[in-house]
């Protein structure tokens with residue numbers, strides 16, 4: 445190789461991946477591991493499983509490439525929260541998972557936070573912290589809150605108490621003024637909060653013992669991470685305002701890079717900071733889940749082949765898997781509209797795909813109405829991205845260039861953060 449490489453790791457919901465890239469973004473190695481729940485017949489807890497997976501992934505990186513690793517970064521699931529001992533880093537309780545809800549803490553959080561703040565959701569990091577604080581008798585004096593990615597990065601760099609402003613958003617960090625707000629700092633538990641850096645900022649060199657164990661050079665730096673969905677956006681390399689990524693998975697999620705910050709609780713729209721720009725996002729309940737209720741994936745392929753994407757469909761549906769929509773129409777009582785069903789399945793699928801494309805267009809239109817930068821180009825991720833007919837239809841309906849994102853793995857996005865951290869150190 446002879447050139448520097450950058451390592452990104454993604455800790456998702458069921459397993460973890462790594463990607464090793466060079467400064468052009470070419471992948472030199474990648475791999476994945478499922479989380480183990482048992483080791484040698486014995487059950488292990490989640491934190492131990494993540495730690496084990498981290499070191500297994502490092503072992504999976506080909507030995508001859510490891511000396512070239514110049515920097516490392518990690519993303520984790522958003523709002524996955526750990527309370528650890530502030531001296532030893534050992535977990536004081538089991539991790540709170542991203543989707544776990546702490547309804548006991550919600551009224552308390554609502555009473556201290558501004559109305560409609562991101563923390564006002566039972567699964568926010570702050571609700572998890574408050575729930576732990578009010579129910580635990582373990583040593584609060586020596587507690588420290590870390591997100592999943594922070595803790596895994598700490599295992600590599602050893603400086604306890606560092607996070608990034610993407611992970612810290614749901615604990616209440618204000619990325620605009622770059623500090624925790626006063627209403628949070630005045631609470632007794634604010635002293636357990638980590639310090640916050642921009643994602644992809646060099647923290648320090650890799651721990652000597654870890655470097656020695658894996659054959660990684662001692663000047664390899666460890667950089668702050670981000671959340672899994674932001675890392676997946678970064679992977680698409682949509683780096684200019686107006687560039688967007690539509691994710692066509694079970695649901696339809698749009699993410700748009702904007703020069704300004706947009707928040708609207710009615711539509712569940714909020715923004716993450718990315719240096720001097722904002723990543724504006726919203727998620728509709730429409731998407732692939734509805735397609736799967738009607739067609740198999742094989743039927744989707746076969747029927748799509750017969751669609752003429754240049755021909756507009758006059759069928760006007762609102763495909764939803766269940767009652768209720770939030771974005772781009774805020775209506776918890778909205779009923780799915782999938783009738784009338786034409787005799788031809790090709791026509792039916794055409795109508796559904798086109799209707800989803802209209803919802804996508806409405807989504808970007810709403811973001812603009814709320815004040816975001818106007819969308820100029822859309823990259824696509826998720827299971828729907830491979831449908832070329834749909835891509836052409838969406839291009840016609842959106843009136844914009846639409847293409848499949850070349851990279852969509854969050855681990856690749858994390859590797860780009862590692863690259864960013866390494867480049868900033870040189871400049």
Ligand code: ADP
Pocket residue numbers: 692693694695731732733734735736741744745748825826827828830831834
């Ligand atoms: P998830 O959100 O579950 O991770 P994926 O990104 O794996 O979803 O995408 C799965 C979705 O992609 C399914 O809901 C399926 O309906 C949709 N899908 C699969 N194949 C096609 C296709 N050829 N055209 C359109 N959609 C498809």
